[in-house]
Amino acid sequence: MPTLSVIIPTYNEIDYIDDALKSVEFASEIIVIDSFSEDGTKERALEYGCKVLERKFDNFSNQKNHAISYATGDWILFIDADERVSQKLKNEIVSAIEKNQHSGYKLSFPHFYMNRFLYHKVDKVVRLVKNKNVKFTGDVHEKLHVDGSIGSLKNFMIHYTYKGLFHLIKKKDSYSWFQANTSLKKGKKVTIFHLFFKPLYRFFSSYILKRGFLDGVPGLALASINAYGVFSRYVKMMLIEKDIK
Numbered sequence: 001m002p003t004l005s006v007i008i009p010t011y012n013e014i015d016y017i018d019d020a021l022k023s024v025e026f027a028s029e030i031i032v033i034d035s036f037s038e039d040g041t042k043e044r045a046l047e048y049g050c051k052v053l054e055r056k057f058d059n060f061s062n063q064k065n066h067a068i069s070y071a072t073g074d075w076i077l078f079i080d081a082d083e084r085v086s087q088k089l090k091n092e093i094v095s096a097i098e099k100n101q102h103s104g105y106k107l108s109f110p111h112f113y114m115n116r117f118l119y120h121k122v123d124k125v126v127r128l129v130k131n132k133n134v135k136f137t138g139d140v141h142e143k144l145h146v147d148g149s150i151g152s153l154k155n156f157m158i159h160y161t162y163k164g165l166f167h168l169i170k171k172k173d174s175y176s177w178f179q180a181n182t183s184l185k186k187g188k189k190v191t192i193f194h195l196f197f198k199p200l201y202r203f204f205s206s207y208i209l210k211r212g213f214l215d216g217v218p219g220l221a222l223a224s225i226n227a228y229g230v231f232s233r234y235v236k237m238m239l240i241e242k243d244i245k
């Protein structure tokens with residue numbers, strides 16, 4: 001049977017790491033790439049027998065690329081500490097790597113907000129790949145590059161996306177700083193279009209096109225905060241340009 005390495009990036013995830021590790025105990029090895037947690041996350045991972053790497057955080061791609069160099073499995077599964085592999089998804093993962101039909105697979109992630117899963121707000125992301133020429137690029141919403149075809153698994157990853165309203169806003173705010181810096185490095189400029197129409201389109205896409213309205217009040221709230229995140233990114237670009245961050 002092909003072997004599987006699981007890579008989990010962490011920083012102060014003591015409230016979440018136990019369940020994440022338990023859900024991937026079927027893997028051949030678990031690698032935790034930790035950004036010098038201060039809450040016992042590293043120690044807890046060691047108790048589970050994980051291979052623990054420590055690296056100062058600079059961006060998401062570099063963290064994961066560093067961990068990839070230590071992975072010995074034929075396949076690699078990337079998860080976050082607030083994600084859980086269900087029994088059905090576990091069985092599907094094992095079957096997929098045994099059949100070996102593709103070089104990578106997209107997993108589905110319904111968002112969790114206001115104590116419910118939003119099944120009309122689902123992200124599909126490549127997370128399961130062959131351990132061959134694998135590399136991440138991008139500072140925030142990093143992209144995984146894989147040689148070969150990409151398939152999709154049907155069972156959902158359990159993902160406790162947002163721990164509450166303030167956590168969601170804080171997360172969006174943190175990401176927007178990364179995105180603003182990345183956009184400026186690429187020479188992008190802020191216009192009226194970016195400030196007004198881009199946020200409006202993000203709301204329309206989240207709430208209407210992706211049927212967020214079917215998720216009730218949580219769907220409306222999430223679409224609104226997604227729009228805020230886009231607006232915030234361009235405001236931060238202006239602040240950085242004027243050196244008034």
